[in-house]
Amino acid sequence: MDDETICVTKAPVVFDGYDSLTAPVCRASTIPFSDAEAYSSRFERGDDGYVYGLYGTPTHRYLEHKVNALARGQRTVLVPSGQAAVAFAMLSVLEAGDHVLIPDSVYPPVRDFAERDLRRIGIEPTFYDPRVEEVLSELVTENTRLVWIESPGSATMEFQDVARIVEIAHARGALVGCDNTWATPLLFKPLEHGADLSVEALSKYMGGHSDVLMGSITVRDPGLGTRIKATLGRMGVGVSPDDCYLVLRGLETLSVRLQRSGEVAYGLAKWIAQQPVVDRVLHPAFEDCPGHAIWKRDFTSANGVFSVLLRAEAVPHVHAALDVLDAFVIGASWGGTKSLVVPMTIRQHRTTVPWTGPDLILRLSIGLEPEEVLKQDLERLFTALEHRMSETPDMADEQAIGE
Numbered sequence: 015m016d017d018e019t020i021c022v023t024k025a026p027v028v029f030d031g032y033d034s035l036t037a038p039v040c041r042a043s044t045i046p047f048s049d050a051e052a053y054s055s056r057f058e059r060g061d062d063g064y065v066y067g068l069y070g071t072p073t074h075r076y077l078e079h080k081v082n083a084l085a086r087g088q089r090t091v092l093v094p095s096g097q098a099a100v101a102f103a104m105l106s107v108l109e110a111g112d113h114v115l116i117p118d119s120v121y122p123p124v125r126d127f128a129e130r131d132l133r134r135i136g137i138e139p140t141f142y143d144p145r146v147e148e149v150l151s152e153l154v155t156e157n158t159r160l161v162w163i164e165s166p167g168s169a170t171m172e173f174q175d176v177a178r179i180v181e182i183a184h185a186r187g188a189l190v191g192c193d194n195t196w197a198t199p200l201l202f203k204p205l206e207h208g209a210d211l212s213v214e215a216l217s218k219y220m221g222g223h224s225d226v227l228m229g230s231i232t233v234r235d236p237g238l239g240t241r242i243k244a245t246l247g248r249m250g251v252g253v254s255p256d257d258c259y260l261v262l263r264g265l266e267t268l269s270v271r272l273q274r275s276g277e278v279a280y281g282l283a284k285w286i287a288q289q290p291v292v293d294r295v296l297h298p299a300f301e302d303c304p305g306h307a308i309w310k311r312d313f314t315s316a317n318g319v320f321s322v323l324l325r326a327e328a329v330p331h332v333h334a335a336l337d338v339l340d341a342f343v344i345g346a347s348w349g350g351t352k353s354l355v356v357p358m359t360i361r362q363h364r365t366t367v368p369w370t371g372p373d374l375i376l377r378l379s380i381g382l383e384p385e386e387v388l389k390q391d392l393e394r395l396f397t398a399l400e401h402r403m404s405e406t407p408d409m410a411d412e413q414a415i416g417e
């Protein structure tokens with residue numbers, strides 16, 4: 015063979031006798047066909063067939079299979095982020111003139127997507143109170159095609175009764191989709207409670223190492239799965255097999271990471287709740303967490319992500335005080351090996367249920383560091399807050415001094 019042909023031709027490597035405990039990374043845009051007839055009939059290969067890199071290689075099938083099996087679904091499709099999973103789940107089932115119900119506590123970029131993009135193409139979103147399933151009986155209209163659930167709500171941790179929502183929605187002919195990112199299929203399986211679509215931001219716990227963005231949509235009805243896959247293909251949406259490999263690698267340790275970060279988080283949450291600068295901790299195992307009884311009934315456990323509400327007087331000092339943190343990193347996303355903290359504002363993201371608490375929530379994502387290291391770090395934060403609060407007397411004190 016001449017040099018130039020050798021350069022562009024696959025080597026005759028034998029696979030017989032080779033195996034591995036992990037999924038191979040199969041990269042391809044072009045899939046070669048044995049003859050022109052096979053090429054011409056390529057779209058008859060079905061949803062799992064290999065046709066073109068965009069529609070997936072064996073590496074994609076490995077990950078689709080695992081996510082699908084964990085979610086107890088009939089088909090899973092992969093998309094480039096969790097946000098894409100929510101957006102494409104909605105776009106795949108909604109059309110102009112349809113109405114969609116979305117919880118007021120939804121992941122804020124999803125609210126933005128609904129307000130800007132869904133509205134622009136003639137789909138009407140209504141935001142509902144996630145704490146009262148029964149409000150849906152009145153909100154579901156003839157045009158309601160989809161009821162969206164995110165349980166628990168981003169940052170404010172409202173757990174929703176999926177079975178009850180499914181009952182109300184299905185009685186009126188609407189589908190139910192659930193963003194299950196917080197739980198992962200290990201802690202809760204929305205499809206087993208009647209939901210039609212379950213989405214995951216694989217970027218969070220399932221990928222688990224803060225180095226990959228991906229999302230998945232899993233459905234119970236194979237026909238719906240085929241339609242979603244076709245829509246994604248027409249929109250040109252696909253993911254890299256290298257990224258699939260990273261998520262597959264992450265999945266292998268998902269159960270121990272969830273368990274360990276969940277245990278450490280629960281211990282820390284109990285301790286944090288006793289600190290003088292803290293008003294309230296939103297952790298599902300606490301009885302005052304919104305929807306605690308639903309969590310206890312439906313979820314197998316809690317993970318390492320929970321929220322801290324500080325006393326109102328501490329709020330103005332939070333940004334400056336966060337500088338003292340050393341073990342905790344300030345940054346978006348969660349579910350990785352490294353502990354994270356983010357200050358989140360809530361009021362601007364609520365339109366149905368006005369947020370009456372302090373307009374700042376600290377969301378913690380506990381990683382795999384020792385509990386003691388994280389506790390010492392938080393102790394520094396709380397001390398810094400107390401210090402700053404005592405240096406700046408509040409209005410009442412100033413008045414007292416003036417008089």
Ligand SMILES: *Cc1c(COP(=O)(O)O)cnc(C)c1O
Pocket residue numbers: 094095096097098100121164168193195196215216217218227228229347
């Ligand atoms: C992070 C997150 C998403 C978006 O995931 P990305 O992969 O970061 O786009 C969607 N839903 C929830 C509940 C999330 O926490």
